[in-house]
Amino acid sequence: xxxxxxxxxxxxxxxxxxxxxxxxxxxxxxxxxxxxxxxxxxxxxxxxxxxxxxxxxxxxxxxxxxxxxxxxxxxxxxxxxxxxxxxxxxxxxxxxxxxxxxxxxxxxxxxxxxxxxxxxxxxxxxxxxxxxxxxxxxxxxxxxxxxxxxxxxxxxxxxxxxxxxxxxxxxxxxxxxxxxxxxxxxxxxxxxxxxxxxxxxxxxxxxxxxxxxxxxxxxxxxxxxxxxxxxxxxxxxxxxxxxxxxxxxxxxxxxxxxxxxxxx
Amino acid sequence: xxxxxxxxxxxxxxxxxxxxxxxxxxxxxxxxxxxxxxxxxxxxxxxxxxxxxxxxxxxxxxxxxxxxxxxxxxxxxxxxxxxxxxxxxxxxxxxxxxxxxxxxxxxxxxxxxxxxxxxxxxxxxxxxxxxxxxxxxxxxxxxxxxxxxxxxxxxxxxxxxxxxxxxxxxxxxxxxxxxxxxxxxxxxxxxxxxxxxxxxxxxxxxxxxxxxxxxxxxxxxxxxxxxxxxxxxxxxxxxxxxxxxxxxxxxxxxxxxxxxxxxxxxxxxxxxxxxxxxxxxxxxxxxxxxxxxxxxxxxxxxxxx
Numbered sequence: 001x002x003x004x005x006x007x008x009x010x011x012x013x014x015x016x017x018x019x020x021x022x023x024x025x026x027x028x029x030x031x032x033x034x035x036x037x038x039x040x041x042x043x044x045x046x047x048x049x050x051x052x053x054x055x056x057x058x059x060x061x062x063x064x065x066x067x068x069x070x071x072x073x074x075x076x077x078x079x080x081x082x083x084x085x086x087x088x089x090x091x092x093x094x095x096x097x098x099x100x101x102x103x104x105x106x107x108x109x110x111x112x113x114x115x116x117x118x119x120x121x122x123x124x125x126x127x128x129x130x131x132x133x134x135x136x137x138x139x140x141x142x143x144x145x146x147x148x149x150x151x152x153x154x155x156x157x158x159x160x161x162x163x164x165x166x167x168x169x170x171x172x173x174x175x176x177x178x179x180x181x182x183x184x185x186x187x188x189x190x191x192x193x194x195x196x197x198x199x200x201x202x203x204x205x206x207x208x209x210x211x212x213x214x215x216x217x218x219x220x221x222x223x224x225x226x227x228x229x230x231x232x233x234x235x236x237x238x239x240x241x242x243x244x245x246x247x248x249x250x251x252x253x254x255x256x257x258x259x260x261x262x263x264x
Numbered sequence: 265x266x267x268x269x270x271x272x273x274x275x276x277x278x279x280x281x282x283x284x285x286x287x288x289x290x291x292x293x294x295x296x297x298x299x300x301x302x303x304x305x306x307x308x309x310x311x312x313x314x315x316x317x318x319x320x321x322x323x324x325x326x327x328x329x330x331x332x333x334x335x336x337x338x339x340x341x342x343x344x345x346x347x348x349x350x351x352x353x354x355x356x357x358x359x360x361x362x363x364x365x366x367x368x369x370x371x372x373x374x375x376x377x378x379x380x381x382x383x384x385x386x387x388x389x390x391x392x393x394x395x396x397x398x399x400x401x402x403x404x405x406x407x408x409x410x411x412x413x414x415x416x417x418x419x420x421x422x423x424x425x426x427x428x429x430x431x432x433x434x435x436x437x438x439x440x441x442x443x444x445x446x447x448x449x450x451x452x453x454x455x456x457x458x459x460x461x462x463x464x465x466x467x468x469x470x471x472x473x474x475x476x477x478x479x480x481x482x483x484x485x486x487x488x489x490x491x492x493x494x495x496x497x498x499x500x501x502x503x504x505x506x507x508x509x510x511x512x513x514x515x516x517x518x519x520x521x522x523x524x525x526x527x528x529x530x531x532x533x534x535x536x537x538x539x540x541x542x543x544x545x546x547x548x549x550x551x552x553x554x555x556x557x558x559x560x561x562x563x564x565x566x567x568x569x
Contacts, residue, residue, distance in 0.1 A: 050466050077466040084459050087510060088317065094516035095459075097452075099467065104451035106520035133514060153467060 001066050003028040003157055003189040004049060008057035011044050018044045020213030021057060026157075026206075028062070031183065031190045033200040033220070036210035036232050042193040043080070045210065046159050049191070050077055064156065064187070076150030076158035078143070080165065080193075086135035092145050093117055093130045099152050120148040123185075124178060140171035144178065151182065160192040164199055172196075176203040200224070269430040272437070275299055285536050293426050294539065300428045301531040301549075303440050304488060305501075309509075309527035310447055311485045312502035313519060314478060316510070317458035321503050322384055323372065323479075326391035327486045328498045330368040331420055332398030334361035334487075339411045340401065351431070358435070362487045368394060369483035370476050377472065423494030423546045425535070436488060443481055454478060455516065493546030504553040505530070511560035526556050 002025035011019040019041035026032050034042045048055040051072050061069040096117035097109045121127045124144040129137065137145060143163055150158055163179070164172040176199060183190050194200055200207060200220065207223045209215040209232055216228045276295035279302060280288040288294050315324055338360035347353045372390050376383050405411040428436075457464045457471055465471050489498045509523035534549030541548075 047462075050462075052462050052465055074468070075466060077463055079460055079463055085317070088459075089510055089513040089519050090455075090516045091514065098455055098516070099452075102449065102452065104448055104520075105455070105516045106451065107448075108517065149463075 001028045002026060002060075002062055003030075004191075005060040005062070006049075006057065007060070009045070009048055009059060010056040011041070011048055011053060012056070013053075017212070019048070019055070019210075022210070022214040023057075024208055024214060024217040026189060026191055026208075028064070028066075028189055029187060030206045031179070031192070031204045032206040032208060033204035034191065034193045034208045034210060035195065035197070035200055036215070038195070040210040040232070041212060042195075042210055043161055045208075046161055046191070046193055050075055050159060061157075073157065074153050074155050076153060076155035076188075078146045078150050078158065078160040078163055080161035084134070088134060090134050091130070092121070092126070092132050092134065092137070095134060095145065096120065096149065096152065099149060116152070117148075120152050121145070123151060123182060124148045138171075139166045140168070140175060143167060143175055147179070147182070151186070155188070157189045157191065160190065162193055162195070164194070164196065172199060173202075179203070197224070197229075265431070265434075268434045272296075272299065272430045272433045276433075283532065283536070285539075287539055288536075294535070296428050296430065296433060297425045297535055297545065298532065299433055300425055300436060300492065301535055302528065303433075303436050304492060305505075305527040305531035306524045307440055307443055307485055308489060308501045309505040309523040310443070310520070311482055312504075312506035312527075313509070313523055314454050314458065315482065315502045316506040317455065318478075320482070321499050322387050323369075324482060324486055324502055325499050326372065326387045326394070327365055327369045327479075327483050328490055328495050329391050329395045330365045330398075330483075331361055331487065331490050331495060333368075333394050333401070334364035334398070335420065336398045336401035336405070337364055339405050343405070343410050354431075358432075362484055365483035365487045366480045369479040373475050373479045377475070419494075420490065421494050421496055422544060423490060423492050423497070425492040425545050428491070432491075439484060439488070443485070446477065446481060450474060450477065493550065497546055497550050500550045500553065504550070504557050508553070508557040508560040511557075511564040526553070530556055 004026040006025065007023050008021040009019070009023070010017065010021040022045075034045060036042050044053065047053045049059060059072075061071075061073050063069055063073075093109060093114065094105055097113040098105060100113040100116055101110050103110060118127060118130065121130060124147050126141065126144040126148060129141055129145060132141075134142070134145075147158075147160075147163075160179075164175055167175060179190060180203065182188065192204070194204075201224060204220050206218065207220050208217045209223060209228055211232045215231050216223045216225075273292070273295070276292075276299040277289075279298050280295045283298070288298060315321060335357065338357035341347075341356050341360055342353050345352075345356065347356055368390065372387060375386050375390070379386070402411075453464070453469050453474055456467070456469060457474055461471050485502070486498055489501050493501055505523045505527040506519070508526050509519045512522050513519040530552035531549050534552045535545055537543070537552065538545040538548035
């Protein structure tokens, strides 16, 4: 059962085709990774799904019961490394409350939004960060706060753009495990853009492989094949020691294609 | 209208009694100026916080420059309408200044939204074109004897709060109420947009609407403030209290109140100091604000981070 269905979705900007028409579906309840080299159109696809940029083709959304939704549902969004002003005097509590209460923050934070903020932060194991200024959060902490912010609107679907870039390896696995538990608990569909193949093979159930257009899509084990990887990243792409991957991918032997890298 | 003017004068008088400075109770123009400052300074602080968040200092500068063309347009309108009384002329002038500033502010916002040209380039182009247009029209009107060659630009460059009239105060109070209502409902959303517009959009916030609304609000505040401190200093009035408050505050709520208090205290203090030392009020207020800003920087350094 699909949560999102893409039909000939394409994006052009200033006469340049950023995303060639693609048709695929995002399985409900899956963790789908959108992978591909830089400039492949990963973030563009994410923004098209979010409705932030206009696109050709159609994007359909389905309810938990599998009914076609007439409108785009609320979608949780965790942007890539939120580029914000680190000098801004704003605590995590302020940020969470701003998204929840209409009352301006200078009139105080209502008891209700305070306890809601605490609840959401608890879900992402960030309860202790309530009074921390945003500028003083580490990369991993900031990602967890952003996740809590996305969960606040009780979405069915959460989109994450490079959620673990700029986070160290330990923090990366911690964040992915957390994502997994939040997903199970709330029966979410997660879609994340990533260029980190180890994150994908360890944490995603499905993958959509892009390089301008669609290269492959489906369950991770059937998609991450040598052919697909070399189509996206060029030959010599390796994913070693991947648990649960039926075909381990090792160095490809494309003797005649040493200089051939698909350019973005 | 007359009863409104009376109420305004009473307000000025009661305010003057709160401040232990003799000449305030003697001179009506000082009371008017005091009331003007007490309304305008929190307004500037409030809008200024978002100017700093959205990085709109240069934008407000450009909106300020639109006053030249607003005045030119007002003069043309007065000639066309054949306005005879001073109060009609004044009203046409005010409407044309504020209207044109709103047009420029929303125009720049629209242009920024549709092109991917860097915003300081766009603002630079707009700003220069507007000033050029205003200067050309005014020169034409003066040289052809359609308006008297008065020192209108001097007032615009330096501003003068001491000449604020009760009628202007009534207009200012009315706008203050509108601005406060808008800010009450829009503040959190504007902060969210300042943080990340795309994230705000996905949460159902109509980013375009709020950006236009805020630019219009900013335009009116700038126009009122120009008559107080002049074109040259108007940005400082918006930016300095907010920048100082950032150094003192740790939370989003505290920034707001600290900026308002800094703005109020330095404005009233500046008025008193300017009367004591016979200096320009606007300039004295800005110098007081800068002093507080420097103190805030020291505080931040000492506090760390």
